[in-house]
Amino acid sequence: MLRKLLIGTALATSFAFSAHAADVKEVQMLHWWTSGGEAAALNVLKGDLAKEGYAWKDVPVAGGGGDAAMTALKAMVAAGNYPTASQMLGYTVLDYAAAGVMGDLTETAKKEGWDKSVPAALQKFSVYDGKWVAAPVNVHSVNWLWINKAVMDKIGGTEPKTFDDFVALLDKAKAAGVIPLALGGQNWQEATMFDSVVLSTGGPEFYKKAFNDLDDASLKSDTMKKSFDNLAKLVTYVDPNFSGRDWNLATAMVIKGDALVQVMGDWAKGEFHAAKKTPGTDFLCYRFPGTDGSVIYNSDMFGMFNVPDDRKAAQVALATATLSKSFQSAFNVVKGSVPARTDVPDTDFDACGKKGIADLKAANEGGTLFGSLAQGYGAPPAVANAYKDVVSKFVHGQIKTSDEAVTELVKAIDDAK
């Protein structure tokens, strides 16, 4: 009896599948873009898809950095309940692709010409084993200075071109009684700043060898030691109360004119926009001194999962919409980043955005586009976090000298590899 019932059910289900019910016109999207500006940026995509008749099922998991979202994703995937797409960062995409749960968008990619328009450095994370598994949404770049123009005018500063210029500028601010450097003392912020310091101290070749290839000799080198010394120098210019501060509060210090400069990725621009400030008149964006011509990037991606066939059409629509030029422009104007394809016109972007787009294009062509180690685009998470630990312990004094920092860095990275 039971057996018959089972067979019956099995048959019924197989019929249901072979009948291939009409495509599900819905995309299910897991993300952590819940704050005002980010949510507004995502609404652009929602609108684009609605025009094509696809409903949007939002699965927001709040928490900047996406730790909570990634835990939720892990649970969903473990239960076999894949979302259509999920916001993902760097190595996470590759981890999931290696686990065999990602979809395949190669056909769409060919049709849309992603191979040519998306920078090769990004394709390292969106293409796995020759198959497109993710659609990059934007490119953030990390090596920026954000400067309050009023304070800059007051102290008579000019754009710093070298690290020594930068230190001289910070000294001027200190003499004028302003907090020279706004920093949030959380490990990822300190490490993000250190990415730029290393690029500035050692140059592009060195950065790539040390932080993308994890070359032992470079990690141990005197240049790395010098980088730590430079970091220590910068830390002397922060206010005593910096530890544990959130990045946007540090940005607010620059916006209000309490501090002169913040070293932060271009998501900081979103904060300036929210405060109704314009680049050039209220604030200035320069590349971190000594890093002009190179871009340290991280990128938000929409990882595409291996969903049932009846949901594939919706997934293709989502991916196509994500990488369409109009969306790339509209979204990134709001988000503060630059488009993930290099052939998007920069007409709608502000001065900083235009510079960002030009820099990205140049860096892509010149081979100086590098993944940020602090942001998880330089090495797998275990290594990236070990790195953040060392930098943070150095900034806060558990690690006392740059010699010790270099030894610890090599040890921590070896241990995590």
Place this chain on the structure above:
Amino acid sequence: MSTVATTQIKLTPERSRTSVRSRLQDALPKIVLAPSFAITIVFVYGFILWTIYLSFTNSKTFPSYVITGSRAYQRLWGWTFDTDPPSSWYTSITNMGIFGFLYILICLALGLFLAILLDQKIRGEGVLRPIYLYPMALSFIVTGVAWKWFLDPGLGLEQTLHQWGWTSFHFDWIKNKDFVIYTVVIAGVWQASGFIMAMFLAGLRGIDGEIMKAAQIDGATTFQLYRRIVIPLLRPIFLSAFIVLAHLAIKSYDLVVALTSGGPGGSAWLPSNFMYEYTFKRNEMAVGSASAVIMLMTIVAIIVPYLYSELREKPR
């Protein structure tokens, strides 16, 4: 039971019905308990075993089921002795020691002290008691955020006192790698001591007034009365309070996150923070599982002697 048996004998026609009923009644507690029993077996003990299993594999981002030996434990063991600069694991376990010791000690002392004061038959006890007890009703996240603002030198106590004119006042423990763990103790004690007070108060109320009177007649001073008679009589309460506090201390995670977000350079981590970081953020599930197993062993080391003494005293 016996009433059921007698009815069975008297009412033979209804015998079968009653026997079904009585059997049902016998089984009812088991039926009612079965779901929660099954849930506990699977979600507590099953997952404990699963975690132990995972700690011997090489699981990274996802669980892997190939046993590869005790490398995770070896790494933890190595980190235990990395004191300069301190490894994250070393920081976590020393913080556990500092936090656990001070938290339990201060909560017990403060709780007892407040209970004794409240027990002096004062007016307004009904108002005071809930005031002390209220913090326990808050979640650790709320406590953490409130104390974070209060202790922040740029926002809270220090800033306020500077505005009032005491400009030399300096209290930046929450920003200091060496002292940040003590701010976790402060917030934790604030939250739990009221609850411990309530436990002691209940204990004090349970002490026979005759004993106290007899002691007073014998000429005992108040201090002697408490030291020699009341506190020894409160021994079972001390034990219960200790167990409650010990497990609160070992499982605290949210307080550290909300209050310090890990502290400068990770200096406020407790083992639970270590476990979460390694399992979910660093994709080193095996190391995370191993640290969870070590935490479990610590709790077992505390709970088992307690259970043993409790169960042994029962038949008396």
